[in-house]
Amino acid sequence: MDELIRRRNEVFKLMKENSALVLHATVTKVSSEDEELPFVTNTSFYYLTNIRQENSVLLLIKGIGEELTYLFVDEYSELKEKWTGRRLTTKEARDISHIENVLTSNTLEATLDSVLNGHFGDIGSINTLYLDLTPETKIGTKKDGEPYFTKDLAADIKAVFPYVAIKNGKDLVTTVRLVKSEYEIDLIKKAIEATNTGIMHLLSNLHGGQYEWEVSDDFAYYGRKDNRRELSFPSIIAGGVNATCLHYPQQNDRLGDNDLVLFDLGYREENYCADISRTYPVNGKFNDTQRKVYEAVLNCNKAVIEYAHVGLSCKDLNDFTIEFLRKECIRLKLMDPSDDIRKYYYHGVSHYLGIDTHDVSFGRDKPLEVGNVITVEPGLYFKELGIGVRIEDNVVIRDWGAEVLSPQIKKEIKDIEKLMATKAR
Numbered sequence: 001m002d003e004l005i006r007r008r009n010e011v012f013k014l015m016k017e018n019s020a021l022v023l024h025a026t027v028t029k030v031s032s033e034d035e036e037l038p039f040v041t042n043t044s045f046y047y048l049t050n051i052r053q054e055n056s057v058l059l060l061i062k063g064i065g066e067e068l069t070y071l072f073v074d075e076y077s078e079l080k081e082k083w084t085g086r087r088l089t090t091k092e093a094r095d096i097s098h099i100e101n102v103l104t105s106n107t108l109e110a111t112l113d114s115v116l117n118g119h120f121g122d123i124g125s126i127n128t129l130y131l132d133l134t135p136e137t138k139i140g141t142k143k144d145g146e147p148y149f150t151k152d153l154a155a156d157i158k159a160v161f162p163y164v165a166i167k168n169g170k171d172l173v174t175t176v177r178l179v180k181s182e183y184e185i186d187l188i189k190k191a192i193e194a195t196n197t198g199i200m201h202l203l204s205n206l207h208g209g210q211y212e213w214e215v216s217d218d219f220a221y222y223g224r225k226d227n228r229r230e231l232s233f234p235s236i237i238a239g240g241v242n243a244t245c246l247h248y249p250q251q252n253d254r255l256g257d258n259d260l261v262l263f264d265l266g267y268r269e270e271n272y273c274a275d276i277s278r279t280y281p282v283n284g285k286f287n288d289t290q291r292k293v294y295e296a297v298l299n300c301n302k303a304v305i306e307y308a309h310v311g312l313s314c315k316d317l318n319d320f321t322i323e324f325l326r327k328e329c330i331r332l333k334l335m336d337p338s339d340d341i342r343k344y345y346y347h348g349v350s351h352y353l354g355i356d357t358h359d360v361s362f363g364r365d366k367p368l369e370v371g372n373v374i375t376v377e378p379g380l381y382f383k384e385l386g387i388g389v390r391i392e393d394n395v396v397i398r399d400w401g402a403e404v405l406s407p408q409i410k411k412e413i414k415d416i417e418k419l420m421a422t423k424a425r
Helices: 002-014 043-049 078-084 090-097 105-116 150-160 170-177 182-205 212-225 240-244 288-307 314-331 413-424
Strands: 019-024 030-032 057-063 066-073 101-104 128-131 138-141 147-149 165-168 236-239 260-265 276-281 373-376 379-382 387-390 393-398 401-404
Touching (some): 002 043, 002 057, 002 170, 019 043, 019 105, 043 057, 057 105, 090 101, 128 150, 147 150, 150 165, 165 170, 182 276, 182 373, 182 393, 212 236, 236 240, 240 260, 240 379, 240 387, 260 387, 276 288, 276 387, 276 413, 288 373, 288 393, 288 413
Parallel strands (some): 019 128, 066 101
Antiparallel strands (some): 057 066, 236 260, 260 276, 373 393, 379 387, 393 401
């Protein structure tokens, strides 16, 4: 309860006086014909409510010296429940969100009209309205069956209330979300610990001849057995040359006994994500070339973690990574000094992490601050050698540097080979 109230209070501080914020949970999108995609909650809405139900809406109103919070959820419908299952009652929504004022969604339009007309209690006139203007944020359906987005709502409101300034409310929530509380950091740690348990399970069964999809499905199923744990994202399991494709999707090949296999995966804890990459020898031993590539990436991973601190940006960390990997590849004779390192390293080293795997941010140039949680994931990809290596840890920026949140997940060569030898016995 304290955490949710803290988040909403921080957003209120960023809102202008005489303003209102409307955040939609969004609605399902059509897949084809009358089939719908699985519903995914707008994470900015979830962050402030803990609610994961479509067609729900949060309304924050900030007057002079007064702040009001309202939540709108679908009213009970016996027919809908017969088709699509239970919906939250207003009491259940109140208990989950810790918002006292919970109304039904069919009252939202009238409430918002009253707020914008200045007829809502003693709040007075509202001259700024914040909406989540992220493109493709679907919040309903028009009479002609076409999707209705927040940009359409903004246009409709502007037509009736031309004096109301409409701003992107997602920026307010992003500002708060960027700095993780200790509560949030603890959830990410728990997600990482579960991910480590899942990785250990995969390694206990790893062998040449396995299909990549078998390993991927095993990780998903193992998490489902652990209290129906959700994946942070579709797992990447890539053996041999397939690991040189960053978001390798097919997973149709068998693992070669002499291959490296790249795992990029994670579980969630109360919707907070782990995002871990590790690269292992299928037979338990690195050969000389694999060892060289792995050593270069591991040295870079540790160097970036040591280098990261308040004031640097993700772009700064990536610039450091590029130069470090260039020198390592030349030192280990993995490339000629005249080669371009971006031929073998072609992604960024860090992104923000939280409720979204690629969490909200204001771009790669924003200086890091205390409480930011980011990934550190250098990699090298030599297609001609059939080797792709990525080593990814999750870290939180402290006032003294970067704290690794995933130290328990083995990444030293000697530890991996010992672990794999123990597994083989």
